[in-house]
Amino acid sequence: MGTTDLSIGQVSERTGLSVHALRFYEREGILANPVRRDLGGRRVYGEDDVEWLALCIILRASGMPLPAIRRYTEMVRQGDGNEEERLALMRLHRERVTAQIGELTRCLDLINHKVGVYEDILDRGAAGHECVAPPSPENRPEHAGR
Amino acid sequence: MGTTDLSIGQVSERTGLSVHALRFYEREGILANPVRRDLGGRRVYGEDDVEWLALCIILRASGMPLPAIRRYTEMVRQGDGNEEERLALMRLHRERVTAQIGELTRCLDLINHKVGVYEDILDRGAAGHECVAPPSPENRPEHAGR
DNA sequence: GTAGGAGCTAGAGCCGACTCTAGATCAAAT
DNA sequence: ATTTGATCTAGAGTCGGCTCTAGCTCCTAC
Numbered sequence: 095m096g097t098t099d100l101s102i103g104q105v106s107e108r109t110g111l112s113v114h115a116l117r118f119y120e121r122e123g124i125l126a127n128p129v130r131r132d133l134g135g136r137r138v139y140g141e142d143d144v145e146w147l148a149l150c151i152i153l154r155a156s157g158m159p160l161p162a163i164r165r166y167t168e169m170v171r172q173g174d175g176n177e178e179e180r181l182a183l184m185r186l187h188r189e190r191v192t193a194q195i196g197e198l199t200r201c202l203d204l205i206n207h208k209v210g211v212y213e214d215i216l217d218r219g220a221a222g223h224e225c226v227a228p229p230s231p232e233n234r235p236e237h238a239g240r
Numbered sequence: 241m242g243t244t245d246l247s248i249g250q251v252s253e254r255t256g257l258s259v260h261a262l263r264f265y266e267r268e269g270i271l272a273n274p275v276r277r278d279l280g281g282r283r284v285y286g287e288d289d290v291e292w293l294a295l296c297i298i299l300r301a302s303g304m305p306l307p308a309i310r311r312y313t314e315m316v317r318q319g320d321g322n323e324e325e326r327l328a329l330m331r332l333h334r335e336r337v338t339a340q341i342g343e344l345t346r347c348l349d350l351i352n353h354k355v356g357v358y359e360d361i362l363d364r365g366a367a368g369h370e371c372v373a374p375p376s377p378e379n380r381p382e383h384a385g386r
Numbered sequence: 387g388t389a390g391g392a393g394c395t396a397g398a399g400c401c402g403a404c405t406c407t408a409g410a411t412c413a414a415a416t
Numbered sequence: 417a418t419t420t421g422a423t424c425t426a427g428a429g430t431c432g433g434c435t436c437t438a439g440c441t442c443c444t445a446c
Contacts, residue, residue, distance in 0.1 A: 101392080101393080102392085102393070112434080112435075113392090113393085114434070114436075115435085117394090117395090118433080118434065118435085122433095134393080134394085134441075134443085135394065135442090136392085136393055136442085152350050153347075154433090155343060155344075156343075156344055156348070159433095160432075160433070177358050177362050178362060180358055181355065181358035184354050185355055187351060188351045191344055191347060191351060192348065194344060195341055197301060197302075198302055198337055198341050198344070199341060201302035201337060202334065202337050202338065202341070204295075204298050205302065205333060205334045205337060206334065208330050209327065209330045209331055209334060212323050212327035212330060215323045216323050216324060216327065247423080248422085248423070249422065258405075259423085260404070260405055261404065263424090264403080264404065264405085280412055280413085280423080280424085281411085281412095281424065282423055283424090300403090305402075305403095306403070
């Protein structure tokens with residue numbers, strides 16, 4: 095009836111994190127509940143740990159630094175009553191992520207422009223002069239659509 | 241008539257890069273044309289260098305590693321005739337960036353979901369049980385709107 | 387009984403991209 | 417004259433996030 099105990103290796107497989115990373119995360123305080131150990135001192139995880147790690151992986155992938163994940167983890171460990179703080183942390187992160195998406199999208203505009211320039215050069219075989227500047231108002235009277 | 245010569249400090253101001261970073265980039269081969277020097281051995285930049293750096297900053301901001309920027313820089317330095325390679329490099333980078341935007345967007349879905357959960361808890365004052373799992377098919381029968 | 391393989395700890399090492407330091411030079415301002 | 421401030425070089429240091437190593441303990445299978 096123990097909800098499927100897992101070894102560190104199994105957790106590594108399911109999460110994609112290395113066993114090294116799993117132990118490292120634990121040291122960093124990135125686990126909602128303290129890891130159980132078996133008789134031999136080996137770590138025993140549950141499915142809920144895997145779920146929690148999946149969340150952490152998403153947060154990391156979206157650029158949340160480990161200290162912030164640790165703070166969040168601590169809040170969750172403390173239990174109900176600090177939802178305002180959790181909300182604040184998540185909202186802050188959301189803003190960072192949307193800002194990052196925005197910046198990447200702006201970068202992508204320029205990259206698309208560059209790709210277009212090279213495609214033109216190659217299509218026409220014309221070795222025309224290449225424009226180095228970004229598509230800014232001054233040197234892009236008409237917008238270079240994708 | 242020299243197209244507005246600039247000191248390293250001035251370039252630092254205009255680009256937002258530190259003077260340290262500017263010297264570092266130069267050592268790394270991230271400058272289209274070798275930097276001129278004045279009588280005292282100080283670096284002298286032109287507006288074109290600032291433009292080039294602006295491009296490099298965009299590439300960096302979108303996650304292109306310095307070695308790739310160096311390769312690109314070398315191609316540009318070599319002059320016309322390698323547009324296919326430049327195009328290939330830019331297209332590869334474009335794929336990486338779109339992939340990254342995609343991943344961030346998926347992360348954002350979960351983050352929005354989390355924010356929603358906490359908002360609900362706080363709005364209703366209900367200290368209900370919180371769901372840790374991401375909005376995946378299995379545990380999200382109706383889709384949680386943004 | 388012994389050889390593998392997985393796990394353990396503590397701590398060192400690595401990588402990328404800068405950042406900072408020390409000690410020297412030089413030009414302009416006081 | 418001297419002080420201030422910007423610049424120079426070479427090289428050391430930092431930071432985040434792992435990754436790897438060494439040397440040990442287990443358990444299982446042959």
